Amino acid sequence: MIQGLAEEQRLPGAIVHGGLVWLVGGAADDASLDTGGQTADVLRQADAPLVQAGTDKRRLLSVTAVLADVRGAPAMNPSWNGWFDPATKPARMTIGAALVDPSWRVEVTGVAALDGRGARNA
Amino acid sequence: MIQGLAEEQRLPGAIVHGGLVWLVGGAADDASLDTGGQTADVLRQADAPLVQAGTDKRRLLSVTAVLADVRGAPAMNPSWNGWFDPATKPARMTIGAALVDPSWRVEVTGVAALDGRGARNA
């Protein structure tokens, strides 16, 4: 079973090692969007590295969302709730802090499990 | 031994998977408390998901503390030092950033190990 775990891989957008997938901090491709739109954009972009690593959003374990203006948290939530299945939301912390590009409204990072050990039978 | 690891569980306050427990970012129930009081409140609340997952605060590996006002760091420390055993403090990073509810003085998240693999014989 251990042998079945992916060896370390460096994918665009993620590092895979020992049954975990560490996402690179991601921001929206379209920075003209508002907080809700940028959130949807960022989450959508996370699908590719998760799938390439052999997992998906249902196996995200913990996510940190950093908002340029923390008052945008309510605007973030509909996009969040639309992307995640209610039964498989990760642990989350949301804070407000400065982001590298002033046009970014939100940056998201997180860690997911790979399929194959202790994973949900979904 | 691998078989003894908990399958993924979604507890109130934590996600358990593959030998690790990922805490949800937690804030004080009583937001009228000062920074020291909110810290004690948040840490006390973390006991329940840790115990429900089959571990406890001695197996916290890494914790992030986010203070609404970073100048509150000295006021946080007595509560921190009172909750942790000196021999089993986790790795910590403390920063100052905006929190979702303006009455929160501190939010804490972290990751703990489950008993059963590489755990301290305590």
Added chain:
Amino acid sequence: MIQGLAEEQRLPGAIVHGGLVWLVGGAADDASLDTGGQTADVLRQADAPLVQAGTDKRRLLSVTAVLADVRGAPAMNPSWNGWFDPATKPARMTIGAALVDPSWRVEVTGVAALDGRGARNA
């Protein structure tokens, strides 16, 4: 193979458990340095706990860099790129937030893999 993993150890600067090394949030010893200099100082200091744990910077999986002033991100990058091998950079999130000591320009934390399971054959 599992048996070969380090038991939990609490090193100065890191917690080791179950194949992962959790770095303590680190700041520069010489806080008179500018952002680039403090970044180089912090990263250099991370070598010791990584090596003591039995790994090295090539096995860092995920790193968070917190800048006191996020506009210092470009000044951080040459030190970053000088310390990491381009082939083995970790997932990174960079944000701007207040640090505990006002003379600190940057604080860095992260998680590395131990040699021995799923590790790069380098």
